[in-house]
Amino acid sequence: MSNHPPTDPTKMGIGRSIAVLTSGGDAQGMNAAVRATVRVGLYTGAKVYFVHEGYQGLVDGGENIRPATWESVSMMLQLGGTVIGSARCQDFRVREGRMKAACNLVKLGITNLCVIGGDGSLTGANQFRTEWSGLLADLVRAGKITQEEAKKSSHLNIVGMVGSIDNDFCGTDMTIGTDSALHRIIEVVDAITTTAQSHQRTFILEVMGRHCGYLALVTALACGADWVFIPEMPPDDGWEEHLCRRLADQRARGSRLNVIIVAEGAMSRAGKPISSEDIKKGSRMGVEAVMALLEATPDTPACVVSLSGNQAVRLPLMECVQVTKDVTAAMAEGKYDEAIKLRGKSFENNWNTYKLLAHINPPDVKSNINMAILNIGAPCAGMNAAVRAAVRMGLIQGHTMLAVHDGFDGLAHGQVEPINWTAVSGWTGKGGSMLGTKRTLPAEILEEISQNIAKFNIHALVIIGGFEAYVGGLQLVQAREKYEEMCIPMVVIPATVSNNVPGSDFSIGADTALNTITSTCDRIKQSAAGTKRRVFIVETMGGYCGYLATMAGLAAGADAAYIYEDKFNIKDLEVNVQHLLQKMKTTVKRGLILRNENCNANYTTDFIFNLYSEEGKGVFDCRKNVLGHMQQGGTPTPFDRNFGTKMGTKSVLWLTDKLKECYRHGRIFANTQDSACVLGMKKRSLTFQPLAELNGETDFEHRIPKTQWWLKIRPIMKILAKYNIKLDTSEHADMEHVIKKRTPLTK
Numbered sequence: 001m002s003n004h005p006p007t008d009p010t011k012m013g014i015g016r017s018i019a020v021l022t023s024g025g026d027a028q029g030m031n032a033a034v035r036a037t038v039r040v041g042l043y044t045g046a047k048v049y050f051v052h053e054g055y056q057g058l059v060d061g062g063e064n065i066r067p068a069t070w071e072s073v074s075m076m077l078q079l080g081g082t083v084i085g086s087a088r089c090q091d092f093r094v095r096e097g098r099m100k101a102a103c104n105l106v107k108l109g110i111t112n113l114c115v116i117g118g119d120g121s122l123t124g125a126n127q128f129r130t131e132w133s134g135l136l137a138d139l140v141r142a143g144k145i146t147q148e149e150a151k152k153s154s155h156l157n158i159v160g161m162v163g164s165i166d167n168d169f170c171g172t173d174m175t176i177g178t179d180s181a182l183h184r185i186i187e188v189v190d191a192i193t194t195t196a197q198s199h200q201r202t203f204i205l206e207v208m209g210r211h212c213g214y215l216a217l218v219t220a221l222a223c224g225a226d227w228v229f230i231p232e233m234p235p236d237d238g239w240e241e242h243l244c245r246r247l248a249d250q251r252a253r254g255s256r257l258n259v260i261i262v263a264e265g266a267m268s269r270a271g272k273p274i275s276s277e278d279i280k281k282g283s284r285m286g287v288e289a290v291m292a293l294l295e296a297t298p299d300t301p302a303c304v305v306s307l308s309g310n311q312a313v314r315l316p317l318m319e320c321v322q323v324t325k326d327v328t329a330a331m332a333e334g335k336y337d338e339a340i341k342l343r344g345k346s347f348e349n350n351w352n353t354y355k356l357l358a359h360i361n362p363p364d365v366k367s368n369i370n371m372a373i374l375n376i377g378a379p380c381a382g383m384n385a386a387v388r389a390a391v392r393m394g395l396i397q398g399h400t401m402l403a404v405h406d407g408f409d410g411l412a413h414g415q416v417e418p419i420n421w422t423a424v425s426g427w428t429g430k431g432g433s434m435l436g437t438k439r440t441l442p443a444e445i446l447e448e449i450s451q452n453i454a455k456f457n458i459h460a461l462v463i464i465g466g467f468e469a470y471v472g473g474l475q476l477v478q479a480r481e482k483y484e485e486m487c488i489p490m491v492v493i494p495a496t497v498s499n500n501v502p503g504s505d506f507s508i509g510a511d512t513a514l515n516t517i518t519s520t521c522d523r524i525k526q527s528a529a530g531t532k533r534r535v536f537i538v539e540t541m542g543g544y545c546g547y548l549a550t551m552a553g554l555a556a557g558a559d560a561a562y563i564y565e566d567k568f569n570i571k572d573l574e575v576n577v578q579h580l581l582q583k584m585k586t587t588v589k590r591g592l593i594l595r596n597e598n599c600n601a602n603y604t605t606d607f608i609f610n611l612y613s614e615e616g617k618g619v620f621d622c623r624k625n626v627l628g629h630m631q632q633g634g635t636p637t638p639f640d641r642n643f644g645t646k647m648g649t650k651s652v653l654w655l656t657d658k659l660k661e662c663y664r665h666g667r668i669f670a671n672t673q674d675s676a677c678v679l680g681m682k683k684r685s686l687t688f689q690p691l692a693e694l695n696g697e698t699d700f701e702h703r704i705p706k707t708q709w710w711l712k713i714r715p716i717m718k719i720l721a722k723y724n725i726k727l728d729t730s731e732h733a734d735m736e737h738v739i740k741k742r743t744p745l746t747k
Contacts, residue, residue: 017110021051022082023117030082035073055089061104102135122160132156182638209263216263222641225259229266232339240282367398374404375437376465380509382640388424389648407438412448450485460655466496489658491651500545502694502705504680511639513631521556533620535591539605544702549596561594
């Protein structure tokens with residue numbers, strides 16, 4: 001996260017102008033980035049301009065460069081593509097065209113340019129910036145601009161955001177549009193799965209990605225594909241025969257479904273393209289961008305706003321472009337291992353995980369280790385992906401994997417059975433919990449649990465669930481003094497829609513829930529588009545944790561989101577109502593208010609609905625929606641499938657190493673704090689943190705961590721809803737995650 005001093009909007013943007021353009025192929029989420037750029041720019045006091053039709057509009061000028069207003073970006077969030085247009089532009093490739101573009105910007109006093117596009121678009125922007133002083137000198141000599149105009153526009157600031165569904169830009173974990181593209185692909189895979197199983201078919205799915213295999217690779221991970229072809233790692237010679245053998249073996253083992261994923265740019269080691277037809281024959285993220293522009297100096301290099309974990313970071317644009325080109329060069333030279341590494345740690349981890357989990361069957365090795373897996377608490381999307389990955393990774397290590405049904409209850413009552421490789425086939429795309437789950441905590445049944453740990457000779461535990469899983473893990477650790485059977489390594493994998501497990505910024509299932517809420521809010525808002533002025537009050541889940549309400553509020557463009565962690569009173573409610581009344585009297589015809597279910601015992605959803613209804617009489621009417629348990633259900637998003645797979649895999653590898661450390665005198669004995677951990681996403685990496693250490697960081701009464709990263713970005717929601725507040729720019733960089741995750745929908 002960037003460390004910048006607090007920004008005073010009354011001083012920062014005066015006399016400054018920003019132009020925003022989208023270039024190259026369109027990508028879902030571009031409009032969210034445009035909206036955030038415009039509104040934060042206006043909030044700082046800057047003039048903001050739309051450049052319609054990309055670089056072509058920049059060259060042609062005139063009506064293509066128009067002032068943007070607060071209202072002009074209303075209702076943009078849920079729209080796909082780019083509403084300001086994008087065009088391939090040959091004119092901008094030549095100096096004469098760039099001179100015209102420079103002239104148009106100078107005449108309007110624009111010295112800040114925000115470009116949303118692919119690596120070609122961003123490279124063009126950097127060249128434009130590099131040539132700027134020379135272009136102005138030529139324009140002065142040609143009499144197109146005056147010396148005074150050139151002096152006022154002496155330097156041009158550039159910031160880029162990467163919009164590309166291929167996710168082919170190095171330096172960022174995910175580009176704008178990638179998550180939406182993954183959703184569409186997974187929808188197709190899910191739709192054909194039933195047909196394939198009915199007819200014992202093999203489906204070959206070709207996805208986009210001429211130079212980058214990200215979409216293909218993550219799709220393969222998310223749907224448990226049998227084979228994936230990506231440009232970064234061509235298959236070995238003779239792959240046709242290998243593929244046939246694999247499919248034949250799968251059928252012999254009773255598999256009715258086979259899925260093969262191929263990127264459009266896949267090729268053989270000899271450089272020959274591999275198409276889906278060939279395979280058939282062989283087998284049958286805008287807020288950070290604005291701040292970067294307005295804080296730039298003539299010496300600041302052009303930057304790109306990138307996503308690293310849940311952190312928005314600024315990286316030198318041309319360094320990222322160079323690494324992206326290096327990948328292409330490495331593939332052309334046959335240096336495929338190097339190409340994989342250059343794609344970044346996330347891509348490399350995805351590839352390594354896929355290779356391990358895509359075995360036909362586990363290797364014929366035995367470790368004499370028994371590892372048990374159980375789900376705790378409310379079911380959520382992505383749990384099954386984590387179980388599948390844990391089971392298969394355990395079997396690869398030679399362990400016997402044990403499935404525990406119905407959580408700690410099942411462990412206490414002996415509902416434990418071995419689970420094999422094929423038993424978890426197809427689990428990644430299934431919602432809920434295939435193992436069954438209950439909220440029961442172990443404190444009252446420790447005796448029975450210890451007896452069954454001994455009876456089934458369990459050497460390690462994988463506990464997947466929400467706050468109950470965390471508390472349950474703590475109780476098992478605390479019971480080690482009395483029950484020696486509890487002295488085994490254990491890991492808790494956070495999985496809950498509430499995203500309230502200490503030790504992790506994200507929980508499995510929260511992304512799916514957030515998608516459901518955001519898409520529902522989009523539909524609700526659309527229903528008001530053709531009606532009189534209307535305000536919607538929507539209640540979200542989350543217990544006392546306001547993550548869902550806050551992030552959905554940011555993604556859906558809410559006017560307010562009431563949560564427990566951010567205290568509010570009747571005066572705050574009155575300010576919100578008055579703010580909406582003022583908005584409704586202008587051009588905005590709809591409002592959206594989110595309320596976390598436990599935000600306040602007295603200010604209930606009904607109370608807030610009645611308050612807004614009464615105060616809005618004659619100006620707007622109100623509707624309320626309680627979303628309820630629909631937020632838990634449905635098929636997991638690509639993020640949750642992939643996240644669950646990574647967490648399940650990493651947990652078993654960690655337990656395997658820990659078991660080696662704890663093996664003494666022919667038996668397992670683990671009683672140190674670091675032998676029982678939460679596996680969590682912290683900023684940019686997956687880390688293991690001892691349960692005992694997290695004890696002091698937990699508000700047990702309200703079932704939330706004492707510190708939550710996403711609270712820092714709540715001011716962004718008020719800024720985008722046109723409240724006049726100050727923004728500390730060191731606290732808001734995570735907003736880029738929301739910009740990049742717009743799917744309806746995503747760090």
